[in-house]
Amino acid sequence: MKLQDFKSKFLRSWVQFVLINEKGHLLETCNTLFSFPDSPGNLFDEIPFLESISELLADLKPGEEISFPCINVDLSDFSGFCDYVFYKINYDGKTATLWILMNFTDHYKNLMGLQQQRNESVIQKELLEVEKKMLFWQERCSGIKTKG
């Protein structure tokens, strides 16, 4: 095997390529991460993510791309975290959208653990400060009351 073969063999296991026509119909897919039903309907209707970016995709010019990091994916038999990239390309003489899904589930799960710790400790600290302030005011107020 050549380097190129190793490269494509390695990449193949965590990347899915999906080709969609202008109207939102599936042209081709490689089913690496998940499979579509035998005759999928309009993907813009079936997949909310695609529905919400259909206007952006329509405006995308050939050669341009948009990318979305860290999408929480829940699609038929796959759930995990992916980065998405969309390209406008020429396919059989027509413009089509190439949707690339890169599975980074392990990496993002790891990141999630770290972020959870950071967020929890920041929130904890803030709430303690608020509590301290409230106690201070309560004491002052009750002090005023007893004096008065």
Next chain:
Amino acid sequence: MGKSKKVILLGNFGVGKTSLVRQYVFHQFSEEYMTTIGVRIDKKVVTINRDEVSMIIWDIAGESTHQKIPDSYKLGAHGIIYVIDVLRPSTYKSIEDEMISLQELLPNAPIVKVANKIDLLTEKERVEIVNNLPLNDYVLCSAKNGENVEKAFYKLAGKLI
């Protein structure tokens, strides 16, 4: 298909964005905090005066400012729900600047401000805290007991048609 609208949820982490969506879409709530990373997309169709609006809700991982969030998440958003936590002043101290920069970035996207976790305040605290918030016109919500959650999303949907 009706009208499809991309709605993004913004605001610091831990303010209750994910809980608001779960309450709104699935009528569920959990006390346990599970941080969001990246973005999770859910959909809910609302009917307003016989108009169907399909709200595609982007529940985005919270940061102290929206500037730390990838641009593509915000790109093409039709509406914004900006959430603060009534108990944590840090989640609203720069809300004025955030509103200005969001309006510059997405000039046509209406913003609904949500003051969440209202269930944790007494009547007296509610009045006191809400009166002292910067800006006004917040929808006071509780993702926990569902108070005004529907109303907040409905308010935004109304501005989207």
